[in-house]
Every structure is written in C-alpha cells, then in structure tokens.
Amino acid sequence: MSVTREKIIELGENLIRSKGYNAFSYQDISTELGIKNAAVHYYFPTKENLGTSIVKTNIQRFEEMVENMHSHGFNERQQLDTFVKIYLKSHREQKLCIIGSLASDFNTLNETTRTELKRMTEIILKWLTDILVTGKEKKLFVFDEEPQSKAFIILSGMVASLQVSRMMDKMDYKNVCQTIISLK
C-alpha cells in the first residue's frame, strides 16, 4: 500500500468531513500533495471509488477499535465513553463525522458508496445496541427505552449535535453528549 494512497484517503476523509462530499475536488487533494489532480485518479479512478474506500477505511478503523477495547477488557460503560470521545474530538476539530456528512449527500452517492455507508451505520448501531443490552444486564446502565431505539437516538444525537454545534458558538458540547447518553 503506497504512502501517497494513504495520504489521499486521509485528506479525502478530512475534506468530506469539513467541506462535504460534493464540495471537495481532486484538485483540493492534489494541490495539498503537490501533484496534479490526474495523479489522484491513478490511485482512485473515480470519485465514487475514493468515497467508497474512505468509508471502508472508517469501518475497518471502527472494528479495530472495538477489538482493541475487548482485548483490553473494557466494560460497557468504558466502551461507550470511548465512543463518545471520538465525537468530542470531532467537535474540537470542528469537523462532522463521516456518517453525518455523507448522510446529507446520500441521494447523490453511487450505489456502492451507499451500501458501505449503510453497512457502517448498521455495524455501529448493532454494536451500540449490544453494549446497551449487556450493560443493562450487568446493571452498569439504567434505562427504560428499547435498546434499539436508544442506540439509534444516541447515534443520531452524536451525529447532529456535531452539525448544529458547529453553527453555535459557546456550547458545552461535552455536557450535551452526557445528556444524550444519560444512562444513570
């Protein structure tokens, strides 16, 4: 795996999360790397191709994170906190998450990118649901809602609070995240 290729993926992800999928161009990436825009096409023939690869990379990263937490024996609360930390970081960087950014452009994405984005969302929702169920059994969490609904609301809350908070200055984002999960 070439280093240029990895840089393109990284730059592309950051561009999607800051400007949005339809606002960034191959030129944005090539200028940053000091090459011509067509050089980017060598690694990713089409923009759809690049988009799909970026989502796949994110899925992989998420799965590695989950594996890592398991091997470190994190309990369900620690796992949820780690998840929230990703969003706190995004908030500090004034960037959206991949899901929130691409979800807005969903109708303009090609079939394969859509499928991967769906898959990523389903993986996260399933993981969230699972730790909610197990955490409740272990009396780590107390909540009344259906675990699936709760998972959906936690993810939605994280996603959109990034979008809305980017417009509002002066916000206690960390507090908002805590209220969203609000698992006594």
Next chain:
Amino acid sequence: MSVTREKIIELGENLIRSKGYNAFSYQDISTELGIKNAAVHYYFPTKENLGTSIVKTNIQRFEEMVENMHSHGFNERQQLDTFVKIYLKSHREQKLCIIGSLASDFNTLNETTRTELKRMTEIILKWLTDILVTGKEKKLFVFDEEPQSKAFIILSGMVASLQVSRMMDKMDYKNVCQTIISLK
C-alpha cells in the same frame, strides 16, 4: 412578488433538502420550469443569494406557524407535537430539513447565508426552550435536564434522525421522535 420567483424558492428548497446545496444547480431549477438557467439568475443573481432567500423564507414560515399556534390557543404540548409533525412529514417525503442539510455544508456557505442559518437555528432553539420552561411550570412536561440542553437535544435528534433514517429502511420513525422528546 412574481410567481416564477416563488417557484424558484420552492424548487430550490426541495433540491437542497434532497440533493444538498452543493449538488443542485440552476440548471436543475430552470429545466423544471422550462426556462434557461440564466433566467433564474435574473431573480437570484448568485446561488448564495438564492440560498439566503430560501433560509429567510423558512424563518418566516416558522414564525408564522408559531403565531398561528398562539392565536389558536395551543398549549405547550400541542405546540411541540406540531413541531414534531413537520419532521414526520419530512421523513415521509424522504427529505432532510433545511437546517440539517445546510449544516453539513456550513463551511462552504457564504457569510450572509451562514448568518441566516444561525439565526434560524437560534430562533427554533429559543422557541423550544421557552415552551419547555413554560410547559414544565404548567406541569405539562416532566423532565430533569436543563431546558436549553433539552431543547438542543430535541432539535439535534430530529435533524439527525432524518439523515440516519433515510439510510435505514424499516424504521419506526414516529416512535423514535416520541422517544426523543420523551416528556412524561
């Protein structure tokens, strides 16, 4: 106010909410209206101009709705339900709301559109906070969180659940909305 102008605003809003700000073009609008793209420029010299006008129209519509609810003597719960109904309708139409759609493209918007979008978000958040406070005083709502945080979470939840649910088929969106507001 010409009828063409109004149609452009309406078409523009629907395009932003379905394709996103950076994915729609003047051509999309002109084709639909059976005129040339440059004719649209007559009414709205620049795209930024059109974007700003669309947001302003939305603010006006929201304020009219609030006024209307007041003159009909809606209580706080009825008002909140009416607000949620806007999102249920968006969900059925498979469209995002203006805030969610433009928030993702925030960094690519010009200063005036940004200002109006911020203003719209602040107006809605203030209105939500107010009915939460008054509704709690009247014992219509029961909740423990800070009204401002609660308002922010309700708005975020509505905004993002539209985005995420558009990717997930088979979803009880109405139930999700009820859980988000979850005011006993």
Next chain:
DNA sequence: GTCTATACCTTGATAGAC
C-alpha cells in the same frame, strides 16, 4: 421586467509520457 445566447471557469476523467 423577463428571459436567451454566450462566456468563462472548474470539475471529473482519459490518454499517454516518463
């Protein structure tokens, strides 16, 4: 006042040089 012809630029993408 309303719209068309047209310019000009950026985009994603291809063919071919090194």
Next chain:
DNA sequence: GTCTATCAAGGTATAGAC
C-alpha cells in the same frame, strides 16, 4: 508503477435581446 498534459461536460455568472 507513477504522474503530466489535455479534454469534454457541466457549473456559475454576464451582457444583451425582446
């Protein structure tokens, strides 16, 4: 295998016709 020169299509926007 990696990148550059170049292209056609589509974007926003202007000048001017009706």
